[in-house]
Amino acid sequence: MKEKCTIIGKTCPICNDVTSGIHYGIHTCESCKSFFKRAISFKKSPKFKCASSQGTCALSPATRSACQLCRFEKCIQAGMLPSLVRQRGERGGRAKLYLKC
Template sequence: KEGIEELCPVCGDKVSGYHYGLFTCESCKGFFKRTVQNKKVYTCVAERRCHIDKTQRKRCPYCRFQKCLDVGMKLEAVRADRMRGSRNKFGPMYKRDRARKLQMMRQRQIAVQT
């Protein structure tokens, strides 16, 4: 985040931070976490091609969860419980990945400004 205006790759809302492998908004972070922790199984009433954006993200949880996975949110990053430190084994990997993605976002923003 750190002053960077980026949009959530799932729904297009404003990014709030690095969640489950990439920068996403709070809404998609919470949705992804609840879906994984509660082992929810959704079905699409349409043709599994629903448009997901900020205003329609709640209409089809099946397509929203699929989009979360498609853009790179990581199932293994969701803690099964809320015990402190249970994600430590992923810590170094996510720090490197986050730093790399943050640098790329900064470079894109600089390129847009010039």
Template sequence: SKSKDDKFCGVCGDRALGYNFNAITCESCKAFFRRNALKKKKMKCLFKGNCIIDVRTRRFCPCCRLQKCLSIGMKE
């Protein structure tokens, strides 16, 4: 039963509780962003840089997941 105040993660579509780092995200993507946005280490996508990020695939490509975090406006 989806109510109209259900929130969904802008990165992977999982259920979200609210704003983290300026965007609505789930706990998993919040923790991922906290760990990776600070590192500033260059990540490389093994494919073409356009991986689909959803609840099932979010662990497969950190590079594209971080890009998606940034594209929805997440920032430190």
């Protein structure tokens, strides 16, 4: 029998909000999951600019929308995998990626 991962009490490594499950390889919140999907699937190479021009913006649930560049870079650094984002029109079920708890 497969062991289930529990996500109770986990925080999103990108914005520190409550996680909703494993998305694109890591535990994230719904907001960061959606942001990452839009950034990858609608643009071949996202071209974002840093709001502070320093690349060190603080991200929280209240400020996560302020700087797309810092948020996208933090998604990549946290381990979100662009290869798991389905492209428009591409069909498929859940990614067959098994993570150890």
